[in-house]
Amino acid sequence: MRRAGFVIAIAAAAVLCASRPAVSAPVKQLSMQDLCLRLKAEIKEFGWNINPCDGIKWTEASTSVNGYPLVYAEFGDPKSSNTTLVLSMVHGDEITPLYIGFELIKWLEHNIASLKGARVVVAPLINPDSLFARPRTRVNARGVDCNRNFSTRDWHAKALKLWKTRFRSDKRRFPGNAPDSEPETIFQKGLIEKFQPQKILSIHAPLNFTDYDGPNNLALARFPREYVRECLKLRRHLRAISGGFFTGSLGNYAGQERGIPTITLELPTADPRKARVYWAKFRTGIRTMFEFKVPNYALLMKGNVRKGS
Numbered sequence: 001m002r003r004a005g006f007v008i009a010i011a012a013a014a015v016l017c018a019s020r021p022a023v024s025a026p027v028k029q030l031s032m033q034d035l036c037l038r039l040k041a042e043i044k045e046f047g048w049n050i051n052p053c054d055g056i057k058w059t060e061a062s063t064s065v066n067g068y069p070l071v072y073a074e075f076g077d078p079k080s081s082n083t084t085l086v087l088s089m090v091h092g093d094e095i096t097p098l099y100i101g102f103e104l105i106k107w108l109e110h111n112i113a114s115l116k117g118a119r120v121v122v123a124p125l126i127n128p129d130s131l132f133a134r135p136r137t138r139v140n141a142r143g144v145d146c147n148r149n150f151s152t153r154d155w156h157a158k159a160l161k162l163w164k165t166r167f168r169s170d171k172r173r174f175p176g177n178a179p180d181s182e183p184e185t186i187f188q189k190g191l192i193e194k195f196q197p198q199k200i201l202s203i204h205a206p207l208n209f210t211d212y213d214g215p216n217n218l219a220l221a222r223f224p225r226e227y228v229r230e231c232l233k234l235r236r237h238l239r240a241i242s243g244g245f246f247t248g249s250l251g252n253y254a255g256q257e258r259g260i261p262t263i264t265l266e267l268p269t270a271d272p273r274k275a276r277v278y279w280a281k282f283r284t285g286i287r288t289m290f291e292f293k294v295p296n297y298a299l300l301m302k303g304n305v306r307k308g309s
């Protein structure tokens, strides 16, 4: 009898366990002050002489896997039809884009009025957890490359397959087990949805080129000729090249599929000592991009349906 009771007890416990999801400790939600202090300590070694939080009016959109606020700052007229969204440091082991993001914010605070009615939204630190990791990583706290996690149309068919074959299961490029699985990806998509930018600037390092994803001559069936022509003018102005795109990348999601010209600035190195030089070198081009008016042609984010211009 004792044995039977014991078996019943084990069976009951098993049913109980099966019906309950595994419990993991809840992630502590950190404050803006936590982020600022951590960031300040983090950049100290770089000798940049910037205060990453003082005087900046941040909006907290959501939180990272480890609980840090995911933030952005807005500049210019909210009614402007010329909005550029800047997304920086999606990969935390690329240091120089962080400096450009913060210098850009400082510069916009004083110069937005001179930018011909342009509006700019800057998210300088898309992936704080990867910057704060030891060693710093490309992937987020769950090991996902947030620039391969966007829900592009080919994601289910290709993302994991390509990762296993072409990228030989490189942990630095893991696209996740499902598209849009990561808060840092959803954060970027939310900014696109909220601000409906006419252009996107994404800042990375260290590949040393400027890439364009967006409407081109091969996409005339999907986009009006005059719209494509203006987008290609922007590409020419910035001397960007079209170097291909990846399943699940921002360029694929926003540029190829949504038709929002998306410029990826790959800084020449990730060396923090060179950050000042890069800011001096690229700020004129960045300003040109902000001022350049792509026709007011809005793509509805849902279902990629065209709206009138």
Ligand SMILES: [Zn+2]
Binding pocket: 090, 091, 094, 204, 205
């Ligand atoms: Zn990168």
